[in-house]
Amino acid sequence: MIEVRQVNRSFGAIPAVRDLTFTIPAGEIAVFLGPNGAGKSTTLRMLIGFLPPSSGEIEINGSRVRTNHTQESALLGYMPERIPLYDEMRVRDYLRFVSAMKGIAPGARDGAILSVTKRCGATEVLGRRIANLSRGYRQRVGLSQALLGDPPVLVLDEPTGGLDPEQAVEFRDIIRSLRGKHTVLLSTHLLDEAARLADRILILHEGRLCANDTVDNLAGRAGNASSLSIVARGLTPVDLAAIESIAGVRSVRIDREGEQVFFTVETIESADPGAEIARWIVNRGGELIRLAREAPSLESIYLALTAGRGAGRDEENPPAADAVH
Amino acid sequence: MRTVLARELYEYFRSPTAYVVGAIYLLLAGYFFTTHLSAYHLISFRSFSSLGPPGDLRISLGILRPFFENLSFLGLLVVPFLTMRTIAEEKRSRSVELLFSFPVSARAVLHGKFLAAWIFLAVITAPTLFLLIALGTLAPADPGVVLCGYLGLLAVGGAYVGIGILISCLTSSSLVAAVATFGVLLLVWTIGWSSAIAGPTWGPLLQSISFLDRYTGLAQGRLAWGDLAFFVVTGILALSWADCVVHSTRWRVDR
Numbered sequence: 001m002i003e004v005r006q007v008n009r010s011f012g013a014i015p016a017v018r019d020l021t022f023t024i025p026a027g028e029i030a031v032f033l034g035p036n037g038a039g040k041s042t043t044l045r046m047l048i049g050f051l052p053p054s055s056g057e058i059e060i061n062g063s064r065v066r067t068n069h070t071q072e073s074a075l076l077g078y079m080p081e082r083i084p085l086y087d088e089m090r091v092r093d094y095l096r097f098v099s100a101m102k103g104i105a106p107g108a109r110d111g112a113i114l115s116v117t118k119r120c121g122a123t124e125v126l127g128r129r130i131a132n133l134s135r136g137y138r139q140r141v142g143l144s145q146a147l148l149g150d151p152p153v154l155v156l157d158e159p160t161g162g163l164d165p166e167q168a169v170e171f172r173d174i175i176r177s178l179r180g181k182h183t184v185l186l187s188t189h190l191l192d193e194a195a196r197l198a199d200r201i202l203i204l205h206e207g208r209l210c211a212n213d214t215v216d217n218l219a220g221r222a223g224n225a226s227s228l229s230i231v232a233r234g235l236t237p238v239d240l241a242a243i244e245s246i247a248g249v250r251s252v253r254i255d256r257e258g259e260q261v262f263f264t265v266e267t268i269e270s271a272d273p274g275a276e277i278a279r280w281i282v283n284r285g286g287e288l289i290r291l292a293r294e295a296p297s298l299e300s301i302y303l304a305l306t307a308g309r310g311a312g313r314d315e316e317n318p319p320a321a322d323a324v325h
Numbered sequence: 326m327r328t329v330l331a332r333e334l335y336e337y338f339r340s341p342t343a344y345v346v347g348a349i350y351l352l353l354a355g356y357f358f359t360t361h362l363s364a365y366h367l368i369s370f371r372s373f374s375s376l377g378p379p380g381d382l383r384i385s386l387g388i389l390r391p392f393f394e395n396l397s398f399l400g401l402l403v404v405p406f407l408t409m410r411t412i413a414e415e416k417r418s419r420s421v422e423l424l425f426s427f428p429v430s431a432r433a434v435l436h437g438k439f440l441a442a443w444i445f446l447a448v449i450t451a452p453t454l455f456l457l458i459a460l461g462t463l464a465p466a467d468p469g470v471v472l473c474g475y476l477g478l479l480a481v482g483g484a485y486v487g488i489g490i491l492i493s494c495l496t497s498s499s500l501v502a503a504v505a506t507f508g509v510l511l512l513v514w515t516i517g518w519s520s521a522i523a524g525p526t527w528g529p530l531l532q533s534i535s536f537l538d539r540y541t542g543l544a545q546g547r548l549a550w551g552d553l554a555f556f557v558v559t560g561i562l563a564l565s566w567a568d569c570v571v572h573s574t575r576w577r578v579d580r
Contacts, residue, residue, distance in 0.1 A: 048426045076426060084420035086332075088339065100328035101427040145423075 001026045002047065002153060002185060007056030009042055009207075016042045018207040020056070024200065026152070027180045031194040032187040033302065034204035040187040041081065043204070044157050047185065048078045060153050077146030077182075081157040083138055087131035091122065091141055094130060095148065102149040116147040120174055136167035143174065147182075154178065156186035160193060172197055191302060203305055210305045218301050228265040228274055231290040232281050235261050239284075246280060248273035260289065329429070329437025330444075337407070337445040346406045347449035350399055357395040358456045361388050384466050386545060389457075393474035393544035396453060397481050397536070400446065401510045404482070407445060408489025409503035411438045412571070416497035431571045435490060439564055442486045443479075450478060470546030477543030480556035481536060485510055487563030494570040510536075 002024040009017040017039040024030045032040045045051040047058055049065045058065040060075045086094055092113065099109040117123045122140040125133060133141065139159065146154055159175065160168040175197055178184050188194055194201055195215055203211040203218075211218055238261055243252045248271025256262040267273060274291055281288050337343045365387040412435075415421040424434060454475075460466055488509055493502040517535025520528035532538050539552045 045422065048422075050422050050425055078423060078426040080419065080422050082419070084418045084423060086336075086420065088336065089332075093335075097328060097332050098427070100331075101424075101429050103428060 001061055002030075002183060003057075003059040004043075004047075005057045005059075007043075007046065007053045007058060009039075009046060009051065009054050016207050017046070017053075020207075020209055022202055022209060022212045024183055024185060026061075026183050028199040029175065029179050029184040029186070029197055030200040030202060031198035032185065032202050032204055033189065033191065033194045034187075035189055037206070038204040039207040040189075040204055041157055042207075044078075044155050044185070044187055047155050048076055075151055075153055077149070077151040077154045079142045079146040079154070079156045079159060081161060081187075083142035085130045085138060085141060085145075088129070090127060090129055091117075091133070092126040094141070095126075095145060098145040098148050104149055112148055112150075113144075116144040117141075119147065119177065120144045121170070135162050136164075136171070139163060139167075139171055140174075143171075152182060154182045154184045154186075156184065158188060159186055160188070160190070168193070203302060205305075218305075226267060227294045228267060228277065229262075229290070229292045229294050230265060230277065230281075230288075231260055231262050233260050233287040233289060235281065235284060235286040238263065243277065243280065246273050246276050247271070248276070264294075326429075326433040326437045326440075329434050330440050333411075333438050333441030334444065337441060342406065343445065346403050347445075350403045350449050351452055353399055354396055354453050355456065357399075358388075358392055358453075361391045361395075362460070384460075384464055388460065389466060389470050389474060390541075390545040392456075393478065394537075394541065396450065396474075396478055397540050397544070398514070400450075400478070400482050400485055401514055402507070403449070404442070404446065404485040404489050404510065405503040405506035407442045408486055408493050408506060409499040410493070411442065411490050412493040412567070413496050413499045413502040417499070432568050435494075435564055435567050435571065439483075439486055439490055439560075442489070443483055446482045446486065447479060450475075450482070467546060469548075473546045473548045474544055476548070476553065477540055477556075480543075480553050480560075481540050484536070484556040484559040484563070487560035487567075488513075491563040491567040491570065494567045 002022075004020055004022050007017060007020040008015065020039075020043060032043065034040050042051065046053050047060070047065065063075065086097075089097070095113045095117070096109055099112055100106075104112055113126070114123065117126060117140075120140040120143045122137060122144050125137050125141070130138070130141065143156070143159065146156070156175070160171050163171060172193065175184065175186065179199070186197070198215060200214055201211065201218060202209060236257065238254060238257070240252050240254070243249060243263075243265065248268050250266040250268050253264045253266070254261065255264055265273070265277060274293065278288050278291055365384075368387065412421070415424060425431060457466055457471055489502075489506040492506045492509065493499075496502050496505070513534065514536045517532045517538040520531045520535075523531050533555075536556075539555050542549050543552055
């Protein structure tokens with residue numbers, strides 16, 4: 001279980017994370033969602049004890065996280081973004097090194113390595129030099145090292161970053177298989193990935209937590225606003241103003257216009273103007289081919305929750321004063 | 326610490342750079358040894374044939390002292406190449422984040438890296454003993470002087486490596502680390518040369534922290550525990566400082 005209580009972190013005068021409080025129950029996959037600069041990586045680095053918070057407390061399975069403290073590190077497996085491995089080593093040697101660093105007994109190391117590489121689909125590259133691995137296998141080796149020692153909590157920073165779609169799907173399957181056995185906190189800025197993986201989504205924007213809930217509950221919190229997807233024939237030109245004047249319609253957007261017209265109608269919360277729109281189309285001599293209500297997507301929920309909060313800062317380019325040198 | 330030590334040694338012994346550095350170190354050591362041996366041979370020949378002024382023909386002064394001083398100077402040239410990557414490269418590649426996520430303290434990591442560089446320096450220095458064994462077949466060299474010289478080399482090498490690792494902690498560029506380490510080592514090596522113009526207050530102080538002045542006695546077989554302790558303490562202080570730098574870096578690390 002991960003518990004974060006009123007955590008703040010600033011770099012000089014610039015706040016990166018503000019008053020962050022959340023709990024992730026054991027066995028859940030939680031996804032940190034946010035644009036670049038939202039504070040995702042900073043929060044993950046605080047979780048692993050690499051960065052201390054400016055204030056607040058972080059606990060992993062009841063143990064308070066402190067920098068340079070080995071006890072809590074044993075509870076964690078960490079896979080950083082752009083996984084930095086020692087390229088000159090062979091995969092087996094690298095994983096032996098990590099096993100030793102994690103304090104696994106010498107006699108149990110090879111067994112542990114075989115077990116995690118099987119789970120991650122990296123057994124076939126054990127004898128290969130890391131420099132010669134494809135991006136997909138590098139990620140698998142990265143996840144294997146995080147899983148070594150069977151830590152109860154896994155922290156994965158952008159785990160599918162840079163993977164092609166096929167590799168990303170395979171990698172998500174591996175992460176999904178960890179549900180129930182490990183508490184997983186991963187960061188991503190891919191809404192689709194978050195929707196596919198998460199038991200719980202934490203939306204971070206400009207260092208603040210905007211939401212912490214399941215996808216279904218988030219949809220509820222975003223309100224009942226939804227959209228109607230409509231396909232009609234014989235309406236050209238479409239009189240947008242006339243549709244917008246129908247009660248319950250917020251806005252209309254033409255998606256594609258030709259012999260058939262595809263358009264999306266955003267509706268006002270709790271309104272259902274579908275029947276009225278259908279009647280209007282028929283009365284205009286048009287032919288209604290399809291009218292379907294679209295549930296709010298994670299994208300719309302995300303945009304609704306972060307709307308009006310300003311543009312995110314660029315996380316990858318901190319002020320010069322904060323850089324290490 | 327043993328795990329880090331083993332990985333770092335693996336890295337040194339498979340790295341072509343380390344072998345090139347070791348080969349050049351030994352070539353230069355052999356060249357300097359041969360030069361001093363030839364010069365000693367010439368001086369002793371002139372002395373015995375009354376062609377020149379009689380000089381001090383002790384092997385410890387004529388051959389061993391310049392030999393060990395040259396080795397310690399060569400160490401100053403090679404150590405920056407051995408230590409430049411230790412932390413700087415981990416920072417550049419961001420593997421330092423992963424390294425410190427393991428249940429191992431930063432101190433253990435630094436000590437492992439220190440020991441590996443120090444052991445590698447000792448390993449590439451060890452073949453120079455064959456030069457002295459060869460010398461022993463021509464003229465007996467005092468084993469006490471040889472032992473003292475190598476003990477001093479180990480001590481001064483430890484101080485070099487400690488300083489190199491400290492500087493590697495301060496940057497994420499291996500090149501900057503190497504150049505800065507060379508600059509600092511050259512400064513502490515030669516700082517005693519300024520003692521004459523530094524006045525009566527600062528002059529002795531500069532001499533007392535000069536690596537050359539501290540090592541000269543050891544190179545000619547004068548076992549001074551104070552000098553040995555100076556190098557050991559310098560190495561320990563540098564490593565402790567490196568530990569502080571690593572911690573403060575984690576407080577200031579970029580996002």
